[in-house]
Amino acid sequence: MSVLAAADRLAAGSYVPIAILLLLALLLSGAMVAASRYLGRRLKAPGKFTPYESGMDPRGDARDRFSVKFYLVAILFIIFDIEVVFLYPWAVHFKQLGLFGLVEMLIFLGILGVGYLYILGSGALDWDRGGLYERRAGDGAE
Numbered sequence: 273m274s275v276l277a278a279a280d281r282l283a284a285g286s287y288v289p290i291a292i293l294l295l296l297a298l299l300l301s302g303a304m305v306a307a308s309r310y311l312g313r314r315l316k317a318p319g320k321f322t323p324y325e326s327g328m329d330p331r332g333d334a335r336d337r338f339s340v341k342f343y344l345v346a347i348l349f350i351i352f353d354i355e356v357v358f359l360y361p362w363a364v365h366f367k368q369l370g371l372f373g374l375v376e377m378l379i380f381l382g383i384l385g386v387g388y389l390y391i392l393g394s395g396a397l398d399w400d401r402g403g404l405y406e407r408r409a410g411d412g413a414e
Contacts, residue, residue, distance in 0.1 A: 344396055355384055
């Protein structure tokens, strides 16, 4: 019984330094935030209230129409990113899977390859041909 009590005291005592460090970190960060708030300068510059646009002045409406190709590229990225998610566990267990695993992965890559060739053939990644959703002259959206 005394061995268990000593072990419990030892286990509880091993968390004391971590608790002290956590308390010190919270106190120090709180003191820095308070010092910054009360001692720092308050500048009311109009530039501080404009949205950041990569160092350029924002112009136009944020709800402008833009090409659907941006969505298409995002979807294609997700599809081929998921392909990598399936390839990684296959590569890790390649030796255990043997020839069956190799054939299955070649079929999977073949299906994705056909999809990729379709994407290239349809011009989905050809940005020079014009967007899928471009403004037309005279449609009233200017």
